[in-house]
Every structure is written in structure tokens, then in C-alpha cells.
Amino acid sequence: MPVSSCSLCASSELELVIDLGFHPLADTFIKKEELMQPEVRYPLQVLLCKSCGHAMSSYVVPATKRYQEHDYSYDSGNSKVSVEHFGEMAQEAIQKVGVGAGDLVVDIGGNVGTLLDAFRAQAGTHILNIEPAGNIADIAEKNGVETVRNFFGGEVAHTIAKRGGAKVIAMTNAFNHIAYLDDFMQGIVQALRPDGAFLIEVPYLLHLVEKLAFDTVYLEHVSYFALRPLRTYFKKFGLVISDVIENDYMGGSMRLYVRKSGPGFAGLADMVAREEAAQLFDPxxxxxxxxxxxxxxxxxxxxxxxxxxxxxxxxxxxxxxxxxxxxxxxxxxxxxxxxxxxxxxxxxxxxxxxxxxxxxxxxxxxxxxxxxxxxxxxxxxxxxxxxxxxxxxxxxxxxxxxx
Ligand SMILES: [Zn+2]
The missing domain is CATH 3.40.50.720 (NAD(P)-binding Rossmann-like Domain)
Incomplete structure (x- = not known):
């Protein structure tokens, strides 16, 4: 589906800024018997919202096509780099959010459960994985990780709220895959405990531009996030960005702690100033x-x-x-x-x-x-x-x- 309005602010003033031609889904590796089938290609382009500065794909491929019609091929437990990264991430979150034994940690798009495993091992938390890709959910369950085989939405949020809510809702390299963010965020607000944190790690648009990382543009990535548009967007849901950490993961990412109360991140204004100095919002x-x-x-x-x-x-x-x-x-x-x-x-x-x-x-x-x-x-x-x-x-x- 072609995108006609901004997924953050709904403005229809969108300008084409990156055009990489037509591409098949980048995450869908092909089986030998599928080689003789026609392959669908979609426009791979990035639009910039002239109103709020958000960058997004010009075309959204339905999520069921992206994750459920073919075997999904990314296994976070397979790479030593990922296992170490998620271990360190859990350790940081446990300390920053004050996660303790018995707290519930949810990972949306938790893949085979690598991050959740680290939370459970380090703090004795309850863990819940939300993973729509069936073949990946199979591996997660084999690893002993309770997994809901569905997309996150109102129904799943309700289930989590009934269990007392989540102390941490984590999303690594998945928040940028969500096409309908408003509905999604309502679910997050419902499922998150008042003292909890929504912990997001996504590729950072500033790094993409600085590193010329055009190859991190692919159809599965619906959004290319920067802090200025996100700060405004989260306010709409009564949420505040309480911490931002930049890292090199996936070629350049940012990790955000987003909460229902408490002080905002002291360094946020400086980071937004850096984004503006890099002309991130200028076509x-x-x-x-x-x-x-x-x-x-x-x-x-x-x-x-x-x-x-x-x-x-x-x-x-x-x-x-x-x-x-x-x-x-x-x-x-x-x-x-x-x-x-x-x-x-x-x-x-x-x-x-x-x-x-x-x-x-x-x-x-x-x-x-x-x-x-x-x-x-x-x-x-x-x-x-x-x-x-x-x-x-x-x-x-x-x-x-x-x-
Ligand atoms: Zn916008």
C-alpha cells in the first residue's frame, strides 16, 4: 500500500528524499523450488514529513506478507555478537528500571528469546515473547520461552494488563517495523505498569545519514526514527523519553527508555540540536x-x-x-x-x-x-x-x- 500520510502526525505533506528503485522483501530468503516463481518487487523509497520531520517508507507491505507467508530467517540466538549485545542490554535495563525477581518482562518481536533469556537469567523475571513468525516462535518455545504467536495489539495488551502489566516492554529492531503506530502505542500504554519502561532499540536516522548506510533501508523498515519527531509523538500518549543511548548495533542504533512519569532525558535537547545541525529534517x-x-x-x-x-x-x-x-x-x-x-x-x-x-x-x-x-x-x-x-x-x- 502506498503511504499517503505521516505515521506520526498524519500530515499529508510528504516529500520523496531517498529512492533506491524496486526491491523484493529483503528478509525473505528464497527456497530452491521458489526460484522459478515470479518475484514481487516494491518501490524502496523514503519519504520525509514536512510537518514533523519523520522519515518513513513510501510503501507498506502488509505485515502478514512480511512475517507469516514465508519462513523468517533471522535468528538472534545464532550470532555471538547479538547474544553479547542482548546480555549487556538486559543488565543495563535491570539496573535503570529497577527490575526484580517476579517482574514481567515482555519482548515484542522477541525472535527466539535471546533478550528475554538474559533477563530471566540475570534477574529471575517472568518472561513473555510476542512473535508472529511461526518458525521462529517454534525455536523460542523449544528454548523454554513462553511465546504468544501473534502481532502485538489490543488483545495481547489486554492479556498482559490482566497479568498485572509489564515492568519492561522491550522491542529491539522491531518498533521501526510497525505500520499503524497509534493503535500500537495505545496497546503499549495499556500493557505497561506505571513504574515500567518501554525499551526500544531502533536504527537511528542520524547514523544512517552520517554513515551513508543506505543499505539499512529495506521494505521491512516502515519508519526511520530521529528524536525530534519521536519526542513530540510520545507526548501525545503522556509518555516521556527518560534516557537515550547511542550504539553501533546494526550499523548505528539508539536505545530509548520511554516512561509514564519521571524526568525527561537531560541530553535530549543537545541530541535534537545535532539532528538539526545535520539537516536531518531538510529534504x-x-x-x-x-x-x-x-x-x-x-x-x-x-x-x-x-x-x-x-x-x-x-x-x-x-x-x-x-x-x-x-x-x-x-x-x-x-x-x-x-x-x-x-x-x-x-x-x-x-x-x-x-x-x-x-x-x-x-x-x-x-x-x-x-x-x-x-x-x-x-x-x-x-x-x-x-x-x-x-x-x-x-x-x-x-x-x-x-x-
Ligand atoms: Zn509527520
Missing amino acids: LMYRGFMQKVLAFKFSLLKELLEAKAEGGRIVGIGAATKGNTLLNYCGIDATLLEFVTDASVLKIGKYTPGSHLEIKPDEAITAGITHALILPWNIGDFLRGKLTPKYPSLVFITPHMGE
Whole structure:
């Protein structure tokens, strides 16, 4: 569905600022038998609201299509980086919110339960996962994590309220996937205890712009959040941003603690000033951004073509969701890359959407392979460190985005 009004303030004055062409769903890896099926592509564009400054997708693919019609392929328990990240996040939240044994912690889009597991292990909390993707919910339940197999909404909020409400409602990299935010936020207010916190971690639009991380734009991401529009939006629900922490997770994120009462975050005005100084709410800034994105595409293609011209054989490393935006925007397919490697059993044997590259384990890198294109550049150091001892002659190509 094309978007005609702002998901935060309902203004219809929206301006197209980022245009990456037509893409298939980036999170939906394809099974071999599906390769012969037509593949639906949607416009991958970002609109900026001239009224409140919120950035959002120009087209919303229904959530059931995104999460329930195909097996979802991201498993947060699979990556060492994620497990450590969520362990540290739980520790911080337990201390900041004063979470104790017996409190209820809810994770919306909690995946296989990695964050909830950390809360339970560290503070003895009750835990509840809200996960609509059936194959992922199966894994969560196998891990002993109680899971509601549904989208969060009025019904689920009511169930949580009946259990006394949640001390923490966490959402990591999922709040930006919500299309109907007003209904969603009413549910949050209903399910959250008066002394609780809504703990959100999402990619930060300021980081996206600063790092030229255009590959974190994909159809599953409905919103690209900044603090200025969010501060105004949460006020509508009587909520206040009590803390903001920036981090490098997923290539640049912000973690927000949003509460029903108490003081607002002291550093918020400075952060909003930084957003304004970066011209985050000015459509003109994005023209320069798109020119840099185009220059990046040409430079990466040149590097790959030169490697091929010298007789090189190239593979991709890491079948990350953001990698699919990069591959499809740059037009990189099987004529340039032989396959992509990944550690996840949910992905091995499948194919990347659009580019149709087979996903294989690292062991598939044979002696003839000369170059490796790192797709999840945000964990590039980790991947190079893992592969270099095994493949000392492999030449790594790491996409240089901004900075
Ligand atoms: Zn708006």
C-alpha cells in the first residue's frame, strides 16, 4: 500500500528524499523450488514529513506478507555478537528500571528469546515473547520461552494488563517495523505498569545519514526514527523519553527508555540540536546523500569488475538483510558473485532475494576463490577476524560507506 500520510502526525505533506528503485522483501530468503516463481518487487523509497520531520517508507507491505507467508530467517540466538549485545542490554535495563525477581518482562518481536533469556537469567523475571513468525516462535518455545504467536495489539495488551502489566516492554529492531503506530502505542500504554519502561532499540536516522548506510533501508523498515519527531509523538500518549543511548548495533542504533512519569532525558535537547545541525529534517540534504549513494555504487562495481577482469573469483560473506538492499541496488548478481556464505542454518541452502545467490556455509570457500565481499559491513572486523586464519590469501572487499 502506498503511504499517503505521516505515521506520526498524519500530515499529508510528504516529500520523496531517498529512492533506491524496486526491491523484493529483503528478509525473505528464497527456497530452491521458489526460484522459478515470479518475484514481487516494491518501490524502496523514503519519504520525509514536512510537518514533523519523520522519515518513513513510501510503501507498506502488509505485515502478514512480511512475517507469516514465508519462513523468517533471522535468528538472534545464532550470532555471538547479538547474544553479547542482548546480555549487556538486559543488565543495563535491570539496573535503570529497577527490575526484580517476579517482574514481567515482555519482548515484542522477541525472535527466539535471546533478550528475554538474559533477563530471566540475570534477574529471575517472568518472561513473555510476542512473535508472529511461526518458525521462529517454534525455536523460542523449544528454548523454554513462553511465546504468544501473534502481532502485538489490543488483545495481547489486554492479556498482559490482566497479568498485572509489564515492568519492561522491550522491542529491539522491531518498533521501526510497525505500520499503524497509534493503535500500537495505545496497546503499549495499556500493557505497561506505571513504574515500567518501554525499551526500544531502533536504527537511528542520524547514523544512517552520517554513515551513508543506505543499505539499512529495506521494505521491512516502515519508519526511520530521529528524536525530534519521536519526542513530540510520545507526548501525545503522556509518555516521556527518560534516557537515550547511542550504539553501533546494526550499523548505528539508539536505545530509548520511554516512561509514564519521571524526568525527561537531560541530553535530549543537545541530541535534537545535532539532528538539526545535520539537516536531518531538510529534504535538500538528502539530494547530496543520494549523490554519495550513487558514487558508492559505481565505486563498488568498479572494484568488483576489476577483480573479475584480473581473473578473480568473488563470493559474498554474510547473508544479512542489509546485504540484500546493497546487492539489489548495485545490481550485483551471479555474474559477479559465485555465492554468499552464512553461519545460519535458517539461511544455508536458500537464495538471496532478487540477486538469487545461493547461500552456503563458510567451508564452501575453496582454494580458487580469490575475493570476498563483506555484506554486513558493521561486523566486518569480526568476519575478517574469523575467516583470515582459515583463508589467509583471501582479499576482502569491505564496502566503504560514509565517513
Ligand atoms: Zn509527520
